Amino acid sequence: MGGAGRAEKFAVRVAGTGEQFACGEDEFVLDAMMRARSGPVRHGCCGGGCGVCKMKVERGSVFAAKRMSRAHVSEEEQREGIVLLCCVQPRGDLLLSPARHRTRENA
């Protein structure tokens, strides 16, 4: 496996699918999901800009190491646990569920 080996690994599950994969605490959840070929998102810009990796964190906590586009995650959604998986790293085991996609008119 890649990574320093010192970083802790957490279990990420996708609600209603039985799918599960491991994600290091220094790793973006989307990278781990794509590597495991598990979960609903199989591609993305990986920069927080396109919104295709939008999901809800039902259980567990994440750290947003990159800025998420407000066109895809509003402040209110963010308070409800909605994230862009390419921007966040796990801080514990996670349970994810789908989030509704919307785009704000660009300002």
Next chain:
Amino acid sequence: MALNKTLRPGLIQLRVLDLDKTLSFYKDILGLNEVGRTADGRVMLKGYDEFDHHSVTLRLADSAGFDSAAFKVDSHETLEQIRSAAQAFGYAVDEVPPNTDQPGFGKRYGFKLCTGHRLEVYCDVEPARQRPMIKNPDLWGDEPPRGMRVQRLDHFLLFGPGISEAERFCTEVLGMFVPEICNTPDGKRLATWITSSNKPHDLAFVEYPEPGKIHHIGFFLQDWNDVGAAADLIGKNRLKLDIGPTRHAITRGMTIYFWEPSGNRIETYAGGYTAYPDNPQRVWDTDSLGRGLFYYSGELIDSFLQIVT
């Protein structure tokens, strides 16, 4: 001599989520030169082989994507003609005074297309400080090209609703022509490649329900060797690759697509056929689009179709 009075896309402004990281990509990896900063902190950049003040502006914002693009035209007369033609077309035209939000640029006229994109035209722009040599010129000046060695801004692909109207605006108002199109089985425009020069495209549109989106910004590379060298840098710098190196049958360009750190898709592009306005238009059916876009595999990929900013 340009083929048309509209010369080329000379400027694009993009929104980025992380200015430092994204700027370092555009400078150190893509190889653009930093021209300076605006009073409100936007960054101006240009390719080493471009003569004008700057061609790319990055704006720190809370979303990624397209702010506006501007076309350079050949004269004040053309500028005024385009203004009245745009009004006659039914679009509101606004005027941006010289040397305001885009330092170095003369007066610009702007209009919002039905696709949700702001396009502008201008004819005056100050020369850049770093310019290609013109007297017994070397291939480049004192500083060799960096990184992927992109020469200049080439084109951009916009996604939005009502692209046949946008196409008509580009031909009727901006005097451009359309070397290549793709239609749906029921004859509606799905994609259009539009140019004002010998390049196969200066801009392109794909029909899409959400307005104002951008699929990619294309920068010009010297040749296929530089496409390969750019791919090496994508690997080395752990950039997220979309597809390539591959070949387009559409435009015939040699290409790679990948994402910059704020999630805007970048294309590094070389080649392309020579477009002439009197040549017949090339027409693609939707079911041949895979081969049109990715000539070697002939297969469309979801990420290319679904991801925009």
